[in-house]
Amino acid sequence: MIYQAPAKEIRFALNELAELPAVxxxxxxxxxxxxxxxxxLEEGAKFAEGVLAPINKQGDKGAKxxxxxxxxxxxxxxxxxQQYVEAGWVGLRAPAEFGGQGLPALVALAAEEMWCSxxxxxxxxxxxxxxxxxxxxxxxxxxLKAIYLPRMSTGEWTGTMNLTEPQAGSDLAQVRSKAIxxxxxxxxxxxxxxxxxxxxxDMADNIVHxxxxxxxxxxxxxxxxxxxxxxxxxVNADGSLGARNDVRCxxxxxxxGIHGSPTAVMSFGDEGGAIGYLVGEANKGLGYMFTMMNHAxxxxxxxxxxVSERAYQKAVEYARDRVQSRxxxxxxxxxxxxxxxxxxxxxxMTMRAxxxxxxxxxxxxxxxxDRAARxxxxxxxxxxxxxxxxxxxxxxxxxxxxxNEITSLGMQIHGGxxxxxxxxxxxxxxxxxxxxxxxxTTGIQALDLIGRxxxxxxxxxxRWLLEEVRSTVAxxxxxxxxxxxANLEAAAKDAERCVDFIVGTFASQPALAAAGSVPFxxxxxxxxxxWMMGRxxxxxxxxxxxxxxxxxxxxxxxxxxxxxxxxxxPQTGGLAAAIVSGADSVLALDAALF
Amino acid sequence: xxxxxxxxRVVDYNVKVRVKAxxxxxxxxxxxxxxxxxxEIAVEEAVRLKEAGKVSEIVVxxxxxxxxxxxxxxxxxxxxxxxxLVETDAExxxxxxxxxxxxxxDKEQPQLLIVGKQAIDDDANQTGQMAAALLGxxxxxxxxxxxxxxxTIDVTREVDGGLETIxxxxxxxxxxxxxxxxxxxxxxxxxxxxxxxxxxxxxxADLGVDVAPRLKTLKVxxxxxRSAGIKVAxxxxxxxxxxxxxxVL
Numbered sequence: 001m002i003y004q005a006p007a008k009e010i011r012f013a014l015n016e017l018a019e020l021p022a023v024x025x026x027x028x029x030x031x032x033x034x035x036x037x038x039x040x041l042e043e044g045a046k047f048a049e050g051v052l053a054p055i056n057k058q059g060d061k062g063a064k065x066x067x068x069x070x071x072x073x074x075x076x077x078x079x080x081x082q083q084y085v086e087a088g089w090v091g092l093r094a095p096a097e098f099g100g101q102g103l104p105a106l107v108a109l110a111a112e113e114m115w116c117s118x119x120x121x122x123x124x125x126x127x128x129x130x131x132x133x134x135x136x137x138x139x140x141x142x143x144l145k146a147i148y149l150p151r152m153s154t155g156e157w158t159g160t161m162n163l164t165e166p167q168a169g170s171d172l173a174q175v176r177s178k179a180i181x182x183x184x185x186x187x188x189x190x191x192x193x194x195x196x197x198x199x200x201x202d203m204a205d206n207i208v209h210x211x212x213x214x215x216x217x218x219x220x221x222x223x224x225x226x227x228x229x230x231x232x233x234x235v236n237a238d239g240s241l242g243a244r245n246d247v248r249c250x251x252x253x254x255x256x257g258i259h260g261s262p263t264a265v266m267s268f269g270d271e272g273g274a275i276g277y278l279v280g281e282a283n284k285g286l287g288y289m290f291t292m293m294n295h296a297x298x299x300x301x302x303x304x305x306x307v308s309e310r311a312y313q314k315a316v317e318y319a320r321d322r323v324q325s326r327x328x329x330x331x332x333x334x335x336x337x338x339x340x341x342x343x344x345x346x347x348x349m350t351m352r353a354x355x356x357x358x359x360x361x362x363x364x365x366x367x368x369x370d371r372a373a374r375x376x377x378x379x380x381x382x383x384x385x386x387x388x389x390x391x392x393x394x395x396x397x398x399x400x401x402x403x404n405e406i407t408s409l410g411m412q413i414h415g416g417x418x419x420x421x422x423x424x425x426x427x428x429x430x431x432x433x434x435x436x437x438x439x440x441t442t443g444i445q446a447l448d449l450i451g452r453x454x455x456x457x458x459x460x461x462x463r464w465l466l467e468e469v470r471s472t473v474a475x476x477x478x479x480x481x482x483x484x485x486a487n488l489e490a491a492a493k494d495a496e497r498c499v500d501f502i503v504g505t506f507a508s509q510p511a512l513a514a515a516g517s518v519p520f521x522x523x524x525x526x527x528x529x530x531w532m533m534g535r536x537x538x539x540x541x542x543x544x545x546x547x548x549x550x551x552x553x554x555x556x557x558x559x560x561x562x563x564x565x566x567x568x569x570p571q572t573g574g575l576a577a578a579i580v581s582g583a584d585s586v587l588a589l590d591a592a593l594f
Numbered sequence: 595x596x597x598x599x600x601x602x603r604v605v606d607y608n609v610k611v612r613v614k615a616x617x618x619x620x621x622x623x624x625x626x627x628x629x630x631x632x633x634e635i636a637v638e639e640a641v642r643l644k645e646a647g648k649v650s651e652i653v654v655x656x657x658x659x660x661x662x663x664x665x666x667x668x669x670x671x672x673x674x675x676x677x678x679l680v681e682t683d684a685e686x687x688x689x690x691x692x693x694x695x696x697x698x699x700d701k702e703q704p705q706l707l708i709v710g711k712q713a714i715d716d717d718a719n720q721t722g723q724m725a726a727a728l729l730g731x732x733x734x735x736x737x738x739x740x741x742x743x744x745x746t747i748d749v750t751r752e753v754d755g756g757l758e759t760i761x762x763x764x765x766x767x768x769x770x771x772x773x774x775x776x777x778x779x780x781x782x783x784x785x786x787x788x789x790x791x792x793x794x795x796x797x798x799a800d801l802g803v804d805v806a807p808r809l810k811t812l813k814v815x816x817x818x819x820r821s822a823g824i825k826v827a828x829x830x831x832x833x834x835x836x837x838x839x840x841x842v843l
Binding site for chain 1: 664671779785788
């Protein structure tokens with residue numbers, strides 16, 4: 001089997017660590033239950049394994065651009081999209097009033113893990129469509145919602161995000177695309193956008209572009225950017241499709257990975273102007289995009305972990321199968337499967353332990369997202385919002401940075417065979433690479449973490465979380481998990497020292513704080529991941545005696561948690577030293593001397 | 595026309611099963627369970643017949659432990675209208691299942707009973723045939739094509755020599771083979787809707803059926819491991835080995 005959804009792991013992280021039953025009891029989610037989610041994930045797994053995973057490799061050959069500005073999706077993708085739409089999977093996260101199921105974000109993200117593992121390039125089409133749905137649903141007029149959302153929620157139409165321009169990447173204040181009022185309420189949009197994921201393709205009848213552009217009288221900078229809907233085909237009053245709008249894909253980028261996902265250069269208004277419709281109020285576009293940011297960044301964190309999972313499965317399969325060299329210390333010269341070799345074990349454990357920790361932390365953040373949106377007690381909703389805000393840059397940054405390491409370990413286990421494209425593991429490394437870049441690079445996540453999420457609230461959420469970590473430490477010690485308790489305690493101390501440093505320096509010497517921001521993000525990821533693994537070990541130990549308990553699974557959980565504590569948690573000491581004492585050497589070398 | 599479809603909860607076909615240490619049975623604790631693939635084909639065929647207007651109601655039935663409910667919910671999500679669980683912790687052998695099916699059929703009065711030709715756990719391939727005998731209905735086993743008319747059904751069967759088509763008077767029993775259809779991927783809205791479809795529970799006692807096993811399992815063992823092969827120098831040595839060691843010539 002090329003990919004098998006890790007059903008037991010997903011269920012454990014969902015039900016035990018992210019506390020799905022509590023999320024299902026939130027107002028508006030009454031129809032959701034553990035049994036229903038089980039059924040959804042089981043069918044989702046069949047779809048991921050049976051439809052999406054088998055076309056992942058052929059997707060790597062890429063989509064095809066033609067001089068008539070059309071793009072043909074990679075082989076098999078159009079048919080798979082049709083099946084995806086027919087099965088109603090786009091509706092998993094789409095709002096109920098427009099035909100979606102309106103399920104918790106937690107459930108949708110668990111399903112998204114499987115799409116991303118099976119076929120990252122494909123998964124971006126629904127991911128972008130859902131982002132566009134969310135933006136339109138939150139900010140557009142009822143009239144625009146009625147036109148676009150029903151058919152986006154089914155997946156008949158897909159959506160895109162047109163933010164980036166050649167001179168406006170991480171800094172969107174530089175956006176230059178123009179929007180000129182026509183007089184009938186619509187606008188003429190012109191300009192060029194780059195890096196537009198699924199910007200053009202032949203899988204759906206229409207594509208709904210969300211475009212950032214400036215009105216003629218807009219103030220300069222971020223406060224002068226508005227958001228527009230620009231459909232590929234105009235939509236008639238009766239809902240039928242009309243003329244082709246003046247927007248075209250002028251080329252596709254040649255990328256390192258995710259070749260199955262066409263990354264378009266979009267040109268608006270080459271023949272006078274593309275017709276667009278203002279979403280919400282003028283000049284508030286960037287703020288609207290940021291409302292979706294949490295969900296999108298959490299989604300990319302899931303992507304990183306999901307590709308790691310796929311690489312792990314492939315590495316385990318190879319390590320069991322590949323016979324090479326006698327066992328270390330054995331007098332028997334007969335070769336053994338390389339999974340018997342200690343260093344291969346170490347690599348597999350390093351992959352596995354981080355994936356489990358990352359899944360748990362991402363699902364925990366998703367549950368907080370649901371609580372923030374739906375909790376009936378305002379103070380609880382607010383506390384969860386702060387928690388989400390703090391965790392998102394960590395989940396996004398840490399999961400994706402580690403995805404590069406984990407997929408690389410997957411290749412290492414394959415030896416020379418891994419470096420050969422036919423083996424298939426190189427694709428996971430190439431596909432994973434983008435996740436630490438798009439939707440805000442790790443550096444951007446880390447700046448967000450130290451500034452808005454830590455210093456500006458005097459480290460309140462960070463300290464609250466570290467208190468939670470400490471209460472888990474006490475339970476671990478009581479349960480006899482000595483190394484876990486000791487190492488998690490030490491990590492919490494390191495984390496606290498760094499929170500103090502960030503809070504203390506951010507206002508007065510921001511460059512010093514920023515120099516250690518990515519190490520700080522990693523340190524928090526490692527510590528909070530260790531907390532999740534500690535919680536997992538405690539739950540696994542408590543469940544061991546239950547009737548019908550899955551002894552193998554629960555034992556593996558505890559061993560994996562111990563490995564995490566003994567091999568990953570100690571890294572916090574080194575990171576803390578670099579953060580607190582190493583900032584000066586980051587900045588000392590004159591730029592001219594590089 | 596009402597169709598009754600029987601589904602069995604079995605170890606998922608992807609799972610590599612292990613024999614219990616005491617050799618009494620296969621270890622099914624904490625392994626993934628799914629609907630028997632042949633039964634999935636049976637449900638799919640009933641749904642297709644309903645979509646074609648040939649069948650008006652699909653009732654799915656399963657027998658066994660409480661968790662069979664999940665299997666029934668899957669069948670409901672695929673398109674069955676309602677479900678019946680005959681709940682029991684007892685070991686069920688084909689004859690007991692056939693008797694239970696007869697009891698349920700007597701109550702439900704379907705025109706068509708569709709079951710998988712066999713279950714992938716015990717591979718008995720007996721239930722459909724026994725049920726047909728107990729009900730006194732015709733049987734079309736190993737179906738790779740069915741054609742339902744008002745009072746009859748044509749069943750194309752996969753037999754050793756090729757394909758054989760028989761005509762049965764309704765009500766009848768059909769057992770499904772692999773090539774009858776390819777089951778669909780379940781749609782998300784149907785999973786949600788399946789939760790609200792009726793699922794009735796009954797027991798063998800309620801149905802007046804004695805399910806006591808008639809067969810006793812003496813021992814369960816893993817297939818013998820293949821031993822390593824040997825290289826021979828030439829054809830003469832090969833023939834000698836086949837003659838003297840393997841004793842096949």
